[in-house]
Amino acid sequence: MKSFDVAIIGSGPAGASAAFELSKSGISTVIIEKEILPRYKTCGGGLVFRGLKMMPFDISSVVEKEFYAIDTYFSKKHPCITTRREKPIVSMVMRDAFDNLIVEKAKSNGVTLLQNHKVVDITFGDIQTIHTTEGDIAAKFIIAADGALSPIAKIAGWKETRTLIPALEYEIEVPAADFERLSNDARFDIDAIPYGYAWCFPKKNHLSIGVAVVVKTNKKINLKEYYAEYLKILGITEILKEEGHGFVIPVAPRTDTFVQKNVFLTGDSAGLADPLVAEGISNSILSGVLAAQSIIESNLDYEKASSLYIEKLETTILPEVQKAGVLAHHFYNKKTFRNIILKKYGQYAAEAMTDLFMGERSYPDDYLKRISKKIKEAIF
Secondary structure: OEEEEEEEEOOOHHHHHHHHHHHOOOOOEEEEOOOOOOOOOOOOOEEEHHHHOOOOOOOHHHEEEEEOEEEEEOOOOOOOEEEEOOOOOEEEEOHHHHHHHHHHHHHHOOOEEEOOOOEEEEEOOOOEEEEEOOEEEEEEEEEEOOOOOOHHHHHOOOOOOOEEEEEEEEEEEOOHHHHHHHOOOEEEEEOOOOOEEEEEEEOOOOEEEEEEEOOOOOOOOOHHHHHHHHHHHHOOOOOOEEEEEEEEEEEEOOOOOOEEOOEEEOHHHHOOOOOOOOOOHHHHHHHHHHHHHHHHHOOOOHHHHHHHHHHHHHHOHHHHHHHHHHHHHHHHHOHHHHHHHHHHHHHHHHHHHHHHHHOOOOOOOOHHHHHHHHHHHHHO
């Protein structure tokens, strides 16, 4: 049976980034992946600059397009709001190539990759025995980076306390004239779907178009129906090729813990996507690095590593996710409230959001007071 200090289950941004971080320390590490890399991964593929800045190496080889401006469309009552920066606000990647690049960098530093190994169970103890379809693997620590559905979290005993929101994304090819017209701008369309937004992300030769309900609602919303309506908004009447994928995004973190039984939850398995925009790549990368750093700094001591990881989350990701969650509630559930702000301060709000994408600011602690002040100024 193969034995390692750390087993990382899943090869997405969280798992691959954790592996690369661990690879610099000499800690024996294995990535366990149920598929063969590179593999397709459902995702809009928009890597915002705050995530790009975290990358410890050049990723230009897998960037399909860069956008230095973002267009945000609201209802017909509000004009399009555009923000611009000197550095790319969002870089478009296909997750198969992006994820595989990080894995290859980790492998070049000595990390072992076991592909086509689906985890079916885990025997927990001082050393964890991971039972896969291709045999058993022993490890002291497990980093769960297996996405929103996270079978590893279920095996380790976590109950579901995250908020999962539905999304639908299509990779489509359109006639040359439509692609030329739409490929120059990355755009968000708020209210193109109730309680959420639609997006159009141009890639090298195709468009990634999707719709997502960003806040929890009891109302039934037909994603396919709103996707079809969004195509009309974009002026797309002919599709040459289309491949759709439904998925869920965790937009509220787990409420119990992020570590138990020597299992550390990262990325979507922990529920760390930004609740306001449902962007998860940045926090996936960061949480993977934080989990790895905690294990390294603890000298492979479980209790110390666990405390360090929770402390790191509580001083970085969790406060941002919590504040973004409250803001998302007001933004998507209270359209009148939001529209009063946008009428007079739409550009200001868009610039602030872009600063967040750039990693140049955090969500303010007193934003509700600021918003109330803006509303009074707008009304009176």
